[in-house]
Amino acid sequence: QVRLVESGGGLVQPGGSLRLSCVAFGRIFSINVMGWFRQAPGKEREFVVAFSRNGDYSYYADSVKGRFTISRDNDKNTVYLQMNSLKAEDTAVYYCAAALGIGVPSPDSDEYDYWGQGTQVTVSS
Numbered sequence: 001q002v003r004l005v006e007s008g009g010g011l012v013q014p015g016g017s018l019r020l021s022c023v024a025f026g027r028i029f030s031i032n033v034m035g036w037f038r039q040a041p042g043k044e045r046e047f048v049v050a051f052s053r054n055g056d057y058s059y060y061a062d063s064v065k066g067r068f069t070i071s072r073d074n075d076k077n078t079v080y081l082q083m084n085s086l087k088a089e090d091t092a093v094y095y096c097a098a099a100l101g102i103g104v105p106s107p108d109s110d111e112y113d114y115w116g117q118g119t120q121v122t123v124s125s
Contacts, residue, residue, distance in 0.1 A: 002031060002098050002100075004023070004024055006022050006116040009122075012121070014088060020119060022081075034098055035048070035097045036050070037095045038090075039093050047107035051070050059107065068083050068084070092120075094119050
């Protein structure tokens with residue numbers, strides 16, 4: 001079993017920055033890919049970014065490329081999502097996800113086995 005706990009969401013003005021954190025607990029050695037997804041009100045869950053455990057592969061959605069960066073701290077079992085130049089359309093609940101059965105990052109939410117509870121990000125003036 002793997003448990004994921006997100007934090008760091010909040011209210012930020014357009015153009016601002018936030019950093020989300022996702023701490024993994026449990027059988028973390030079994031995780032191959034970590035990712036972030038988001039879901040805005042009335043919309044389907046959307047892929048944001050993912051990377052492989054060894055960091056060799058990363059995959060960003062076009063909508064966030066150049067603005068968002070995924071990183072990790074292995075000592076803390078934590079994955080981060082640095083979000084810069086935020087826009088109103090980035091407003092959503094952001095979810096951390098972990099995949100055990102794939103070796104490269106995937107935008108398909110069905111490939112992910114464990115999910116966090118989500119953290120709200122609101123971009124508004």
